[in-house]
Amino acid sequence: MLPYSILELQRKAKMANMSEYNDTSLFENDNDTYPGAVDLCLPEEWFQKFLPLYIHPIICMTGLLGNILVIITYSFYKKAKSMTDVYLLNVAVADILFVIALPLIIYNQYSGWTMGDFICKLLRGTYSVNLYSGILLLACISGDRYLAIVQARRSFRIRSSTLVYSHITCFAVWLLALIISMPTFIYSSKYSTRQPYYSIGGFLNATGELEYYDDLPQVDNVCFFMFEDNETASLMKVLVPSTQMVVGFFLPLVVMGFCYTSVLITLLRAKNFQRHKAVRVVLTVVVVFVLCHLPYNLALLYHTITQFEQMECSHSKSIMATLTVTEMLAYLHCCLNPLLYAFVGVKFRNHFRKILEDLWCIGKGYITTRRPSSWVTSEMCLSSRRSVDGSFSDKGASFSM
């Protein structure tokens, strides 16, 4: 507090020296209130800062863990055989990149963006690319399941003959996500929230230049959109969230809705002993997608419509808080993808079990080398591994969605 008061005194002294502007009111001791005056609206600390602080690490850790397990399982124990496998692997990659970008963005938000302008563009761009590709790939998975189950006869030859189609689709999805994210990459930049300040006294520095000073509430760097003029800002501040709502939610929702409804109808007609499980899986996938993304998209829609209107500070704060909370819910989806798509499959779970057992055996092996007396455990490992391998040939257990 002390340095500030010294500055204040210096400032007052300087102003007092300027006879032309003998602003005596500066020393008057009135309360300085004006009816109807509106102050700056500061962001809500609790929702914007402290809640994300405890929720985001959890999202990052679980998202990282689940998706790394998916990638490990696919890369070491299972060659991506079906189209769905290729999509699932790509979803896991998108989710991992997303949860890696997330803590870096959060860290920089807290530290007043200590990293550079390019990192700002790169992180926000990466975040956007992976958001789109992750969700669009989920729509592709629904399309793949539709082809496999509803158009089974027609698609059999295509699906069994080549994986090229799924690779092309994935490439197209990543490219589309990249193109849609270009505005975010181009217009994001690191800048100071400190606005040019014009003052009548005492703030010219030694060289006669107008000096900025920290009069506005503690200002620091942010990484956000910055447009060259108001017209571009008005356009892009509507266009970017609109694209996000349409391509990142509405379009995938329509595709998933159509594909999974057709799948459900086909499944309910079929007389398969496992159809109840399949129906449950399909419904869970759709319900979780809607629960995670609908609240955020509704909040975003409301914000996009009302953003340029005048509003009370409390109203603005509650919109921001709603966006923050619903966004967390949307982030949560990338932690749930491994569970909803990969671990739900029997085949995948068997491969995963094999990994765990191998890891356990390596651990045991490490102990046995140190304590030679317990060689029996390694023998057990070998036998258990054999039995797991055996279960793979069991075609009956390999119904995986």
Add this chain to the structure above:
Amino acid sequence: MARLLVLVLCLLVLLSTGAIAGRRGGCCTKYSSSVLPIERVRGFSIQTRRGNCNLDAIILHTVKGKHVCVDPLQNWVIGIVNKLKAKVQDLRQKKQNHK
């Protein structure tokens, strides 16, 4: 594995609590209905929708260090802004002449 996870989690939380120092400046979300006398205004800054704020506004800084959000299209605001700008120009000229 679990211990490692807890460790990394603690580290993340520590990292982020240590970095709390920064704070984002606020934005004007509404214009004032009152008119300020120019003697009470020390300076002004301009808020545009180009950056992280969405309302075009003039932020008047009162002599007591308060901020008042006003409509940049109001005549009295344009008056204050022009007078302050002229004073600033004047001061700058004087400063340069002194050297």
